[in-house]
Amino acid sequence: MCLSITSVLYAQQGTIRGTVTDAADGEPLVGVNILVKGTSNGASTDLDGKFDIKVPSGTYDLRLSYISYESMTVRDIDVAPGEVTVVDNIQLQTATEHMEEVVVSAESINISEAALLTKKKNSPNFLDGISSETITQTGASDAADALKKVTGVSIQGGKYVYVRGLGDRYTKTMLNSVEIPSLDPTKNSLQVDIFPTSLIQNMVINKTATAELPADFTGGIVNIETIDFPEKPIFNVSASTNYNPAMHFNNNFLTNSGSKTDFLGFDSGARALPELAKENQNDIPTPISGASDDQVYNFVNSFNSKLGPTKSTNAMDYTLGLSLGNQFDVGSENKLGYVFSGTYKHSSNHFNNYSFGEYQVPSDPGQTELVRANTQNGKVSEKNVLLGGLAGIAFKTARSKYKLTGMHLQNGERKATNFLINNSESAPGQSGYLGDSHNLEYGERSITNAMLNGTHYFKDGKWEIDWRLSPTLSEMKDPDVRNVTYTLSGQEPNPNYVFNAGAGGYPSRLWRSMDETNLVGRVNISKEYKLLGETATFKFGGSHVYKQRDYEILSYDMAFFGNQPNWTGDPSEILVDENIYGGGSNGVIYYQSGNIEPNPNAYSSNVQKSSFYISNEFSLSQNIKADVGVRAEKYVQRHTGRSVRFAQGDQNARNLDDAKVLDALDFFPSANVTYSLSKDMNFRFSYSKTIARPSFRELSFAQILDPISNRRFNGGLFQIGCDTNGQNCTWDGNLTETRIQNFDFRWEQFFSRNQMLSVSAFYKLFKDPIELVRLRNSPTTSEYQPRNVGNGQVFGAELEIRKSLEFISSAFENIGFNGNVTVVKSQIKMTEDEFQARKDYQRQGQNVDDQRQMAGQAPYIINAGLTYENPEIGFDTGLFYNVKGETLVLVGGGIFPDVYSDPFHSLRFNLNKSFGAASVSLNISNILSEKREEMYQGFRAEDQVYSRFNPGRNVSLGFKYSF
Incomplete structure (x- = not known):
């Protein structure tokens, strides 16, 4: 009782x-x-x-x-x-x-939009961001959707954040103020669509540098802060589904059999490389290596026999989510808080008319229309699974707080394609053929991160120590990527099918794998004191980052010991017993290794980055605040790898054994000054130096083939266009860092009810920017390489407005408009080699300038939204528009034209309604049914397709219940 x-x-x-x-x-x-x-x-x-x-x-x-x-x-x-x-x-x-x-x-807390705007108003550096309050109002289900509202932000591929139109290279993503690598090894920033908004406290974008921030960013640092002590108990269950008429319930969806665990985002071993294939290439059983018929037959049969896709019907996308959180009293002064989130996403895409194109500048300077070298048109089907879990526990005493966060993401993507290839013999370096291409791919990515954080305050409240330890383990596997391309001859409707090494090539398969370890340790110390009669804060600290990556590509090619069978064009007919060598009297198929020893497509790299900073935040007068500091970073990157020529026996070619490829000590000064014109009006100025370093992949000898587009990435360590003595190269293989100077100005006015107006201007000076350049000396293939190009500069301006429409009438008090526009002018001063290559193919009437647009820099970004919110009835809705201007994505030159991405006009509609503990949401995206297009552009020439697909119009319906 x-x-x-x-x-x-x-x-x-x-x-x-x-x-x-x-x-x-x-x-x-x-x-x-x-x-x-x-x-x-x-x-x-x-x-x-x-x-x-x-x-x-x-x-x-x-x-x-x-x-x-x-x-x-x-x-x-x-x-x-x-x-x-x-x-x-x-x-x-x-x-x-x-x-x-x-x-x-x-520490500053920013749960509400008002608090975030207060922080933005009083911060010494340039901040933009979005609070959990605004995220709830917009109905965004994940961080990527929510960030579309932020000034100068664009979202690439629905998951990657670009700031101020600058590409991925110049943006960094952090979780709880700790660097975290990307799930995609080709990207610098982590995909943000994996973070459920229910656990986000706020997302802040630093657009100017301060000494305590890492120096390797230029556009901005996106920091996602998760909740540690939930204000209210959280127990949310959510489910949503997405329907795209162009994608779903399509009976032509291409698929292939996988493993029993594909639904969890990883392969259980069904696509594993056969054990014998791991042997030295000379030890693999082939008819010409002296192996017996049975040995050859058994070896070929150890590979999966399915080489082409089959047709099925795909269902709609769905997402399931669970979030838990609460806090408890532990004793009289202590508190314990916890959060947990689990997410499962299953999606599929089907593109009926996916296109790739290769075009060249005509040799006759009197002609302007681009010459077709190769086109591919066909179907692409994808199934994607993302399984994510995030858990955190926090403990708070009167003077200290400890936080432990763990996260695991598992992503698996299964892809099947069928393309018709039309190669033109009229273009230089092309053989001219028709091909029927079939591809099967599976990509597996995983990332596991932990973060232990402690914050301590001394009794007098003037000293604060914050330390963080964060290890991350990343893994990538592309097991058994299969390609079959028949070369077609004869007349339709019954062409002849054959495998021709000089045209479509022989069937091939490859395995790619990567393991990466990241270890981060950081400590920040601050002390408050009096300076000129005002409160000032002296800050210093340091960090150390260690990264290690091991990467390998193994390839295997089908060969024929005798005449090929009569093919019908069905890939399932290839690896049947009677066609395999040793399987019957007419068997001719065997596999041979495409790997050289030592493997030029394998490397091991590591990075040691040690940092130290010192800064002071103080007031020069009652109206002028400043934050001045300097950061030092010692960065050493080592590489073990070799060029193809060395692997083939040329001892004079490049071979690196734990060699330093980057070794620099840089100092990064920063100064942020704010002049308060009034209580709610500021004028700001900032100057800083930052850096952009090459990635592991870029600073390597790796050659990475995209089996669908047949385009090849070449690491930046390759020397290109050298003479017989290895001298006078068009590219010397010495890829180095990009160093940037940044100047920023902003005027801002804050009003009641979270309204504001701001105008910004910025200027950035780039020394040795890195861009992806088409290899001009490879007309027969589509190859690209990252290179330092000529120095560049960027001029930009931003306008942001948040305004309620109540000034029109009190009936409109719940209607608000928010919009921001970023306009940028970028320039690259070309290298002499690039300028001369463009002059050599100058058209009649054309005057080639030695300056061009900077690759990856959008000329403008527009984000706008019209919202209605009525908290009394739990209803809000909005119409949102986003667009990024035409952007140079691939640098051409010589016979190759530049490639630009066309603007994608994104118009989407959100509606959210709560019914007590339950809420429903409706989202319609790509209302205009825009296409994603990248196009070749030439002087007075019609634009031609580099890549094109239509993502279609999406309608999603979501449900959430809070217990």
Whole structure:
């Protein structure tokens, strides 16, 4: 009976939680006294400015008092039994500006949009971002959707963040202020669509550098902060489905048999490389190696016999999600919080008319229209699985906070394609043939990350120490990528099918694998003190990053010991017993290794980066604040790998054995100055130096083939166009860092109800920028290489406005407009080699300039939204528009024209309605049914396709229930 009575009494109680911040700078206030009027209950705010009071159910007033601040009363707070009532973002005003200041130190919290705007207004550097409050209003299901609203941000491929139109190379993604590598080894930033918005506290984009931030960014650093102490208990179950009329329930969907665990995002071993294939190429059983018929037959049969796709019908996409979180009192002053999220996404895409093209500049300078070298048109079908889990636990005492976060992402993509290839003999280097190409691919990616963080405050509140340790393990596997291309001859409708090495080539298969380890350790120390009569903060700290990557590609080619059988064009007919050598009297097929020893497509690289910084944030006067500092980074990258020529026996060719390919000590000064023209108006200036370094893949000898487009990536260590002595190269293989100087200006005005207006300008100077360049001396193949090109510069301007339409009429008070526009002018001063290559193929009437647009830099970005929100009925909706201007994506020259991405006009509609604990959402994306296109452009020539596909119009319906 006693236990029952206690339980009933406890159930009749509720909890009031809140956060108290300084209205002047948005920083939380520690030690604010909170009293529940009419009772003896009360509390004081902790190191995060938070308080927690348990009271019987009812309606209460809170009185807040703090020395040197105006007291405040918060009235009519309804408390339900067993429920948590959150009073968010209580801001106290200073009572007398010249009163002796109480020094407090606590980390900034930004749950509400008002708090985030306060931080943006008072931050020493240029910030943009989005709070959990705004994420909820927009109905975004993941971080990628939410970030589309932020000034100067564009989302590539639905998952990667680009800032200020600059490409992936110049953007960095961080999780809880720690660097984390990408799931895709070809990308610099982590895909952000894997983070559920229910666990995001805020996302902040730093557009200018400060000494405590890593120096390897230029556009911006995107930092995703997850919730550690949920204000309310979280127990959300969500499900959504997505329908695309052009994609789903298509009975021509291409597929192939996989493994039993494909639905979990990884292969169980069905695509594993046969054991004998791992032997030295001379030990693989072939008819010409002296192996017996049975040995050859058994070896060929150890490979999967399915070489082409089959047709099936695909279903709609779906996503399942689960989020948990809560906090508990542990003793009188301590708290324990936890969060957990699990996500499962299953999606499929089918493109009926996917196109690739290769075009050249005509040799006759009097002609302007581009010459077709090769086109591919066909079907691409994809099935994608993403399984993700994120868990965190946090413990808070009166003066310290500890946080442990773990994350695992598992991604598997199965792809099948069928293309008709039309190769033109009229273009230089082309043989002229028709081909029927079939491809089967499976890509498996995984990333496991842990982060242990501790934050400590000393008794006087003036010293703060924050340390973080974060290991990350990444793995990539592309097992058994299969390609079959028949060369067609004769007349339709019954052409002859044959495998021709000089045309479509022989069937092939390859295995790619990568393992990467990242270890990050960081400590930041800050101390508050008085300077010129004002509060200042002295900061210093250091970090160390270790990275290790091992990469390997193994390839195997089909060969014929005798005449080929009569093919019908069905890939399933190839590896039948009677066609395999040793399987019958007419068997001719065997496999031979395409690998050289030592393997030029294998490398091992590691990075050691040690950093130290010192900075000071202070006030020059009551209206002028500054943050000045310098960061030093010692960066050493070592590489073990070799060129193809060395692997083939040329001892004079390049061979690296744990050799330093980058070794530099750089200093990165930064200065951010803010002049407050009034309480809600600022003018800002920033200067900084930053850097962009080559990736492991770029600083290698790797040659990576895309089996679908048949385009090949070449590592930047390859020397190109050298004479017989290895001298006078068009590219010397010495790929180096890009160093950037950044100048930023901003005027901003803040208004009530989270409205604002800002105008920014920026200038960036690039030394040795890295761009992807078409190899001009390879007319027979489509090959690309990252290179340092001529120096560049970027001029840009940004405009952001957030405005309620209540100025028109009070009836429009719930309707808001938000928009931002970024306009950029970029220039690259070409190298002499590139300029001369363009001059050599100058058209009549054309005057080739030695300057061009910078690759990867969009000339403009527009993000706009019109929203309606009515919290009383739990309803909000919005129409959103995003576009990025025509962007140079591939640098040509000589006979190869440049490639540009066309603008993609994204128009989407969101609607969200809550029904108590349940909510539903409706999203319609790509309402205009725009195509994704990259096009060749030539002087007075019609644009020609480099790649083209139509993602179609998507309609998604989501449901969430909060227990």
